[in-house]
Amino acid sequence: MIEDKSPQRTSIAQLGEFGLIDHLTKNFQINQSSTFKGIGDDAAILDFKDKKVVVSTDILVEGVHFDLSYMPLKHLGYKAVVVNVSDICAMNAKATQILVTIAVSNRFPLEALEELFEGITLAANEYKVDVIGGDTTSSQKGMIISVTVIGEADENELVYRNGAGQTDLLVVTGDIGAAYMGLQVLEREKQVFQVNPNSQPDLDAYAYLIERQLKPEARKDIRTLLHALEIKPSAMIDISDGLSSEIMHLCKQSNVGCNLYEDKLPLDPQFMNVCEEFNLDATTVAINGGEDYELLFTIKMEDFEKIKGNPNFTIIGHMTQESEGIHLVTRANTRIPLKARGWNALSEE
Numbered sequence: 001m002i003e004d005k006s007p008q009r010t011s012i013a014q015l016g017e018f019g020l021i022d023h024l025t026k027n028f029q030i031n032q033s034s035t036f037k038g039i040g041d042d043a044a045i046l047d048f049k050d051k052k053v054v055v056s057t058d059i060l061v062e063g064v065h066f067d068l069s070y071m072p073l074k075h076l077g078y079k080a081v082v083v084n085v086s087d088i089c090a091m092n093a094k095a096t097q098i099l100v101t102i103a104v105s106n107r108f109p110l111e112a113l114e115e116l117f118e119g120i121t122l123a124a125n126e127y128k129v130d131v132i133g134g135d136t137t138s139s140q141k142g143m144i145i146s147v148t149v150i151g152e153a154d155e156n157e158l159v160y161r162n163g164a165g166q167t168d169l170l171v172v173t174g175d176i177g178a179a180y181m182g183l184q185v186l187e188r189e190k191q192v193f194q195v196n197p198n199s200q201p202d203l204d205a206y207a208y209l210i211e212r213q214l215k216p217e218a219r220k221d222i223r224t225l226l227h228a229l230e231i232k233p234s235a236m237i238d239i240s241d242g243l244s245s246e247i248m249h250l251c252k253q254s255n256v257g258c259n260l261y262e263d264k265l266p267l268d269p270q271f272m273n274v275c276e277e278f279n280l281d282a283t284t285v286a287i288n289g290g291e292d293y294e295l296l297f298t299i300k301m302e303d304f305e306k307i308k309g310n311p312n313f314t315i316i317g318h319m320t321q322e323s324e325g326i327h328l329v330t331r332a333n334t335r336i337p338l339k340a341r342g343w344n345a346l347s348e349e
Contacts, residue, residue: 008111010109012104015110021136024117028121028124028131029125029130031128032097034048034152035130039131039132039133044097046096046150048152050154051154052153052155052158054091054151055148055149055151056088057084057146057147059144060080060083062142062144063141067190069190070189070214072115072214074116074122075214075215077116077117077118078120079216080100080120080123080145081098081119081123081149082123082216082293083216083218083293085129085220086240086293087149087238088151089219089222089295090159091153091158092158092236093158094220095127095150095151096128096150096151096152097129097130097149098124098129098132098147099147099150101134101136101145101146101147102136102143103143104139104143105141105142105143106138107142116145157232159232159236159297160253161237161249163234163254163298164234164251165234165254165256165298165319166256166257166320167318168234168298169315169318169319170260170298170316170317170319171296171299171307172297172313172316173296173312173314174292174294175268175292175294176265176289177286178208178268178270179209179212179213179291180289180290180291181275181278182209182211182214184280185274186213189201189203205270207270209270209274216292218238218293221312222295222312229303231306233299234298235253237295238293238295239290239292239294239295239296240291240293241290242287242289242290242341243287243289245288245290245340245341247260247296247326251319251322254298254319257323257325258327258338259317259320259335260327260329262329262330264314265314266314267286283328287328287338317329
């Protein structure tokens with residue numbers, strides 16, 4: 001990220017907590033009829049009537065989940081919303097409101113927080129979610145962002161992780177692995193910059209991968225697509241920690257096994273080229289990378305004809321009896337036990 005050498009810096013201490021909240025939230029608009037009372041009181045009030053309420057939360061910590069040397073604050077704000085909305089999409093529900101909590105050190109001026117909230121506002125408008133509250137506080141360790149998302153769905157629409165059957169088909173949206181390779185490109189260019197601060201990277205050849213890392217999108221469209229096809233998944237999860245980890249979550253909670261087919265994995269050509277450039281095995285990256293925010297779900301065998309040939313979906317395997325285990329079936333037709341090597345935020349490595 002190229003910095004302005006003489007940016008305007010307004011100390012957030014000048015505004016105070018409530019002045020800062022008023023300043024940062026003045027552009028948020030109310031889009032949902034279920035938002036009865038938003039920002040401005042001790043608590044927000046929601047009215048869902050006969051809908052089921054779905055709630056999820058995620059926290060992003062500087063140095064663990066993001067690196068501001070290449071993550072623009074506007075992108076970070078956008079991504080913080082998206083990763084939460086994705087959890088609601090994985091329940092086959094619609095996200096409606098979010099609460100945003102930030103902790104920042106005094107190295108961040110008001111202008112930096114304005115940029116962060118510009119991204120949050122952009123995402124809120126894109127996904128039609130209302131920002132209804134949150135909190136701000138100080139931090140000794142940089143920036144921390146926590147977003148809580150609220151959604152709604154009819155009870156008969158909701159999909160959980162534990163509903164997969166032994167003969168169900170395993171389906172994924174979009175393509176996988178690109179976000180991880182985007183991160184590898186950014187980390188490499190960061191190291192080059194540290195050695196030679198005058199170098200300017202040419203990232204045109206990596207545009208799609210970098211966008212998947214810095215500005216992912218939640219698959220809010222899938223709920224509508226599946227409804228139009230008259231398909232209700234039997235189980236569903238979003239791909240945040242890596243395909244292998246998510247498959248194992250589905251299998252464990254549904255008490256089933258799985259055969260995942262290597263030759264069915266949906267891989268973008270740019271992803272394949274950059275894996276070769278980095279001398280990395282594309283399949284290993286694709287099933288372990290994480291942060292794709294695509295949806296992984298199972299459907300009944302009889303729904304095959306409805307989904308066959310649809311460009312939004314790829315059938316990548318099928319579920320089996322639990323006793324058969326969880327395997328990757330290679331292009332050579334060899335069955336290899338699948339292991340969860342995806343993202344682990346608590347890893348000591």
